Amino acid sequence: MRKIILVEEKKKKESRNKLIIGLVLVAIMVLSTAGYSFFSVSKEETKKIEYNGAEFILNDAGMWQFKIQNFDFSTQYNPEETENISVIALATINSYIGKPLFFSGEETAAKQEVARNLLNFASRMQDVCIEEDKDCDKTLPIKNCSQDNIIIFQEEKFIDIGEEENCIFISAPYDEQIRTADSFLFKILGVRNF
Numbered sequence: 001m002r003k004i005i006l007v008e009e010k011k012k013k014e015s016r017n018k019l020i021i022g023l024v025l026v027a028i029m030v031l032s033t034a035g036y037s038f039f040s041v042s043k044e045e046t047k048k049i050e051y052n053g054a055e056f057i058l059n060d061a062g063m064w065q066f067k068i069q070n071f072d073f074s075t076q077y078n079p080e081e082t083e084n085i086s087v088i089a090l091a092t093i094n095s096y097i098g099k100p101l102f103f104s105g106e107e108t109a110a111k112q113e114v115a116r117n118l119l120n121f122a123s124r125m126q127d128v129c130i131e132e133d134k135d136c137d138k139t140l141p142i143k144n145c146s147q148d149n150i151i152i153f154q155e156e157k158f159i160d161i162g163e164e165e166n167c168i169f170i171s172a173p174y175d176e177q178i179r180t181a182d183s184f185l186f187k188i189l190g191v192r193n194f
Contacts, residue, residue: 049078049080051078051079051080051191051192052079052190052191052192052193054066054067054068054191055067056078056079058078059074062076063075063076064076064077064078066191068189068190068191071120073117073185073189074116074117075113075117075182075185075186076113076178076179076182077178077179077182077183079186079191079192081179081182082179082180082182082183082186082192083192085159085161085179085180085183086161086183087161087183087184087187087192088161088162088163089161089162089163089168089184089187089188090163091163091168091187091188092188092190093118093121093188093189093190095149095166095188096118096121096122096149096188097121097122098121098122098123099122099123099149100122100123100124100125100126100148100149101115101118101122101124101125101149101150101151102125102126102127102128102143102148102149102150102151103115103125103126103127103128103150103151103152103153104127104128104129104130104133104136104143104150104151104152104153105152105153105154106153106155107127108153108174108177109177109178110153110170110172110177110178110180110181111151111153111181113178113181113182113185114151114170114181114184114185117185122149126141127140128140128141128142128143128148128150129141129142129143130142130143130144130145130150130152130167131143131144145164145165145166145167146165146166147166148166149166149167150166150167150168151167151168151170152167152168152169152170153170153177153181154169154170154171154172155171155172155173155174155177156171156172156173157173158171158172158173159171159172159173159176159180160172161180161183161184161187168184170184
């Protein structure tokens, strides 16, 4: 009789231990989910800024996403990070809507940043040579500032964004070109008034 009681006790003990382990695992899962939710919310709050009526949200890829008039945009910098770069240009987003947009200069991340954000507005985009540029790849079409919308990227020791006829000149040291291009984007989108 004693053996039967021991076997029954052993089964009860095993069942109780399994139940305790199961409850501990469920508690760990619930607490970890709650902790993740809590820390994610506080993390999101630090990744948002509002600037001139637009909300900028830093995504997981490190890009600042924002909406202007139901259009989505993304930049590597937010407007606060470009405040010290002034843009001397009259161009607006309307200058590019439904028209070809041409680029001149080396292939850089800054050029890709501008192209990605203006893709939905320009009728097409293409690399070109400027009439005055004698070092340009002669296989590219030749365009001029009086007839065509051209954004010219130049590596310089100083930061400057200027306009001459239909050309925008974005000049900056290589490591500042994206931030300078973002400043130009914020200006033409009306996010910043310069």
